[in-house]
Amino acid sequence: MFVGIDVAKAELVVSVVSNLERFTVMNDERGVRTLVERLRPVTPQLIVLEATGGYEVLAVAALAAAQLPVVVVNPRQVRDFAKATEQLAKTDRIDADILARFADVVRPDVRMIPDAAAHELDALLTRRRQLLEMRQAERHRVGQVFGSGKKLVRKSLRLHIAFLERELRITDTDLGEMVKQSPVWRERDELLRSVPGVGPVLSRTLLADLPELGRLSRRAIAKLVGVAPLSRDSGTMRGRRFVQGGRATVRGVLYMAALVATKRNAIVREFYARLLAAGKPKKLALVACMRKLLTILNTMVRTNTP
Numbered sequence: 001m002f003v004g005i006d007v008a009k010a011e012l013v014v015s016v017v018s019n020l021e022r023f024t025v026m027n028d029e030r031g032v033r034t035l036v037e038r039l040r041p042v043t044p045q046l047i048v049l050e051a052t053g054g055y056e057v058l059a060v061a062a063l064a065a066a067q068l069p070v071v072v073v074n075p076r077q078v079r080d081f082a083k084a085t086e087q088l089a090k091t092d093r094i095d096a097d098i099l100a101r102f103a104d105v106v107r108p109d110v111r112m113i114p115d116a117a118a119h120e121l122d123a124l125l126t127r128r129r130q131l132l133e134m135r136q137a138e139r140h141r142v143g144q145v146f147g148s149g150k151k152l153v154r155k156s157l158r159l160h161i162a163f164l165e166r167e168l169r170i171t172d173t174d175l176g177e178m179v180k181q182s183p184v185w186r187e188r189d190e191l192l193r194s195v196p197g198v199g200p201v202l203s204r205t206l207l208a209d210l211p212e213l214g215r216l217s218r219r220a221i222a223k224l225v226g227v228a229p230l231s232r233d234s235g236t237m238r239g240r241r242f243v244q245g246g247r248a249t250v251r252g253v254l255y256m257a258a259l260v261a262t263k264r265n266a267i268v269r270e271f272y273a274r275l276l277a278a279g280k281p282k283k284l285a286l287v288a289c290m291r292k293l294l295t296i297l298n299t300m301v302r303t304n305t306p
Contacts, residue, residue: 003039003047004099006092007056015096016044017104022093027055032062040066046110048103050075050095057119069110071103074245078102111212117185121178122208125249128171128201135164175204192297194306197261197268205253206297214301221298226251227291251290258290268293 006013008027012035015022023038025031039047047063047070049056056072063070082088082098142157179185185207192203206213212224222228226246261268268289275285300306 001042001044002100002103003044004096004101004103005035005047005049005059006096006099007049007052007059008092009055011092012059013092013096014039015093015100016042017097017100022096027058029058032059035059036062036066036068039063039068045069046071046103046107048073048099048108050078050099061116061119071108071110073099073102073108076245077106081106117178117182118208118211121175121204124171124175124178125205125208128168128175129249131164131168131171135161135168138164172200176200179204179207188301191300191304191306195261195293195296195300196265197257197293198297199257199260202253202257205250209247209250213298216298218295218298222291222294225254225294227254227287227294254290254294255286258286258293261293262286262289265293267296 001016001018004015004017006015010027011024012027012031013022013024014035025035047068049060049070049072051072051074060070060072078095078099081102082090085098085101087094087098138157138161142154142161145153145157179189188207189200189203192198192206193200210221210225212221216224219228224246226244226248258268262272263269271292272285272289275288276282280288
């Protein structure tokens with residue numbers, strides 16, 4: 001039995017592929033409790049939902065807590081699957097059916113689901129990114145406001161920037177306190193930050209957004225994050241390798257860490273220099289350094305070796 005759940009802000013549309021059953025529940029505490037009560041007795045082999053920016057969290061947490069095999073997948077993968085099966089129409093019921101068929105045919109691996117504390121940490125990290133984006137936007141606006149008669153606008157912008165910087169400091173403090181309060185996280189944070197180039201932002205992002213670190217092979221973890229080279233060959237044509245998909249939040253922070261590591265980390269610096277000397281483009285070499293750094297961290301966590 002395979003189950004697909006189309007997630008919306010207000011409701012969850014559920015499709016069961018084995019008996020073509022469909023039902024809808026509200027996307028709230030009561031509705032999710034009903035969902036678990038209906039699915040638990042039938043012991044589904046796999047339950048698949050799309051990542052929807054947070055609307056799926058309540059259902060996923062409840063299903064995982066009930067020890068049901070739930071997987072959150074990339075919406076792009078599901079849409080490509082729908083096109084491949086010539087299903088171009090799109091409604092909530094059709095999407096739920098496609099997700100159930102995707103579960104049956106593709107059967108993505110069930111991965112570890114972060115617990116409630118990890119979700120809270122992830123929410124703080126998301127808020128931190130939002131504050132950084134707002135501060136950068138306001139700084140750009142300050143540069144665009146010039147000339148006489150705009151003093152009040154400039155004052156307002158500077159006051160807002162100062163407020164955002166205060167909120168950013170408070171968020172960083174809260175993040176640090178959350179890590180310190182958990183003995184397991186504190187130990188893992190110290191382990192990750194023993195690597196030159198790995199700072200608090202990357203460490204906390206990995207804790208919240210990559211709970212699989214140390215549990216997968218180097219190839220699997222690179223593919224999960226989106227730094228594994230993908231082939232693009234056809235017949236005698238050999239296309240350039242490329243990276244695509246994966247967890248964008250982890251990949252963005254890993255990029256900045258790899259940039260620092262090419263200057264501060266002896267192993268990554270030597271690896272980067274060797275690639276450049278071989279004539280590789282800088283961007284390609286930097287992505288390879290991201291993969292190298294991620295591989296090192298994955299092995300360290302698996303073996304608990306600083």
